[in-house]
Amino acid sequence: MILHIFKMVWNRKGTNALITLEILISFLVLFAVCALGAYHYDHYRQPLGYTWDQVWKVEISFGEDDSLTLGALMRVFSMDDPEASEVLTVGEVFERMVTEVESFEQVEAAAGMSFAPYTRSSWRWGLDIDDRKIPIYMQNASDSLLEVMDLDMTRGRWFEETDRSHSLRTIVINERLARQVFGREDPIGQVIVDESDSGDIKMKVVGVIADFRYHGELSPPIPLAFMRLPIAVAAEPGDELVEHGRNQHDFLQALVIRVKPGTPVSFEEEIIKRLHAVAPEWSFKLQPLSMARDSYLRKRLAPLAIAALVAAFLMIMVALGLLGVLWQNVTQRIRELGLRRAKGATAGHIRRQVLGELLIMSSLAMVIGVIVIVQLPLTGWVPPTSARVYMQALLLAAGLMSVLTVIAGLYPSFLATRVQPAEALHYE
Amino acid sequence: MIQLNNVEKVYRTDRIETVALSKINLEVDEGSFVSVMGPSGCGKSTLLNLIGLLDQPSNGSVVLDGKSTVGFRDRKLAAFRNERLGFVFQSFHLIPDLRVVDNVEIPLLYRRMNGQDRRRAAMAALERVELTSRAHHFPTQLSGGQQQRVAVARAIVGKPHILLADEPTGNLDSHMGDEIMDLLKELNEEGTTVVMVTHDDRLAQRTERIVRLFDGRQVS
């Protein structure tokens, strides 16, 4: 039966070629949208690694200077006495800010870090392992970050007061980095070295967290390491102080603050006032993570939503077109169908034949489509995605396309079954 | 009037060559009524198509009104058909979504005529076939016989010299078929040359001359 239907399709390949082409293009369009969706959804499903609820971030700009290392000195003027001033390290100023913030009743904890969540910035360096170069994303963090962001420790421990060495810095990595750099070995206790011109930096792994996806829920997972930064960096005899420079490791740019539920918006202003009191020359941008997250999601999902909408309309257009074309095909073949009925075909047979021809065409189209799609990653035009996501998108698109073609074919095939043999054969 | 000289029609597909007509020499005088008869597949419809300039012979020539149509391109053939030929088909081939009078007007659309004149000529043709009362109905509202009469009106509206009828009564019962036959005879008496393909012997007997075909050749 299938072979017979196949022959029918082949013999009318002129007309059918166009239909097949249309299904092919629709399939590719559908796949593109499904792939985009699957790619983003896959990221969304991965654990974030922190809680954003009840957390506020404060992004600090130090005038127009990119970033100050914690060891840099600055003159801080007193708010009460315009003449009085003192010289402190940036780290000491940070320490004061954290203390001031934590003194509020509404604040549960505060911590410093390099980049607060929902930022686009990052800082990375390449680690040479065997013959691969793995990009490692770095963040500095103070001890209280664990509590503020509710990090998920999977192995080892977080930072401790005793991790003070400058020559061997303490780091906590995420599972992804652990896998990529150490494979199945236990990463706890291992040392990673960043070889740079201004001196090697040795880092020891003391713990592993599930993840910390600070670029947002829709961003691809990255290998990440947190380096401990005691906020108050006081020089100790025998320590090698690292130089002030741009690519330096010891800097903080953000504070994250966990507040008690029900804290009002007006409290934001108080925190900023307090921070300005400590460091009048710095600028502070405070935003609850929930708001940052909202605008992040909106920005990222809007183009996706528009693409999906356009694709949906395209599919409706295709379905309608196919419906019309098939309808016309059936009308043209009334004689043939009447003959088949006269020769004993049941309504079911007829319906299956019409649908079957359509499905053969759409299957052919999808096979070609799959071949094209599978070749795509090789051209390099496509961002690296896991094979799993690719497959998911492919299956979803194929499923949707099949549903679409069946729907388009339903009415014409129903029409075909209504043909009475006598009337059809008399049609001439 | 109509002359076929050594006409041959061969159909070629990938591997098979079918000779539909071979060595046809035919002359039809002006004003005559000729039937073409023969069993199925003998080529009578092909013959009619050639006379009707719907097809070109593989060999030989078709001469209408003294003019040879050899080498005529599509436009010239179309103009020729428009001026000198009228067709009546077995399955009427009326356009179902056009009203009767609009159907009849069709040949006039391809001439330079304004709307009023066209309408007038169409109504005149409908009067000739006694169907003015149905001028604004749709073909599906008419009986088979009436539809064929409309088709005849359409065929004569342009006042062609030659009328070609391909099994005009094939889809009609004997009573309606006779009506159509009467109509064709009347038109013939008024001067139109009629060539009719039929397998109804009774009807053929009412014509002046019968051309019989068998396997693509003339047998009488």
Added chain:
Amino acid sequence: MLRNYLLVALKVLHRRPFFTFVSLFAVSFTLVVLTTASSVLDHLFGPMAPETHQDRTIGLYYMELSGDDWIWDGSPGYGFLDQHVRTLPDVERVAVFTDHTVAATYQTGTKTELVAKRTDGQFWSVFDFEFLEGRPITDDDEANGAPVAVINETTRDRLFAGEPAVGQMLAIDGLRFQVIGVVADVSSLRSNPYSDVWMPISTFRNSGYRDGFFGDFHAVIVARDAADIPGIRAEFSALLPRVQLPEPEHYEKLEASLDTWFEWTTKSFFSEYKKDPTTRFWLGLVVVGFLFMLLPSVNLINVNVSRIMERASEIGVRKAFGASSRTLVGQFIVENLILTLIGSVLGFVIALGALKLLSGSGLVPYADFSINLRVFTYGVLITLFFGLLSGVYPAWRMSRLDPIQALRGRSL
């Protein structure tokens, strides 16, 4: 004769409403999408207040410092712009301003997030804002570090309930500013002038920006005449090798170029800052547009071919009665054009609605998308192209229709 074609065409379209509907759907949908896209692009790049003399305006938005192992890139700093760009000869004026950032202002328990920008005095002569109240920031304000601010209409509505705002106070980042002017909203797609509130650069809390080689600043240069632009670009390129570089032990070469707004936007789009990607952009646009039209075209072709096949008997009859292939093809093309025309009128109407929706959705703040003459022309051209594309193949099929087969009830 044309009138005849028209009448017949309208009748035909009326006869098979489903096919007509599908065709109209395809054409109008394609047009809606393409018109919307054109409108957005026009809104992004076309001449529009307050950027009124784009043909003689270029800007510095990006620089790159490179050495053997090191690369430092970003937007220029105030120091660099003050020293090297403000001093360029033969220009009409130079504006220096920051990139926009988000700032918060707190008022009796409510927080309002505003887009904020700091500008010099020249900024207000380079861009042609529509003032609803008050005055712009002047060079004097900038020189004195006056704590003044200009706000836009929406900000006036949000903070001061739409009441006259000049003279009112506004607190941002712990500093207090006095409102001196209110301007009409500027679309967020016009990144250079766009903001909710503008303040003098010198009101930064920290004056560290003054010496910055890199920073968060841009400069916009207005030439006296469009013909001067190449000369200005050449002058700028010539001075680059002479600039004293920061950290000369790491960096040896400075690369930067003065770009038009269009060049800069396409560069950032491709993240390719050194080569001129404008041709690539146009090409990409045409290709994407074409690819988008592909599916509707194939759809229309299928529908048209079906329509022709469905009328095979009619075509056979017409041919028998004297219609030449050319006549029939002509008739078909007229039908197709009418369909495309109606579809495009529909498309324009729907597009207007869609653009209104888009403007109102707040996805792009302060954007007021519309169909102006330029966009309309693109739409018409696209329609014509589209109509042709989807009509050629079916017309060819129609001309090849064998009347004999058609009259027998079967067609090709």
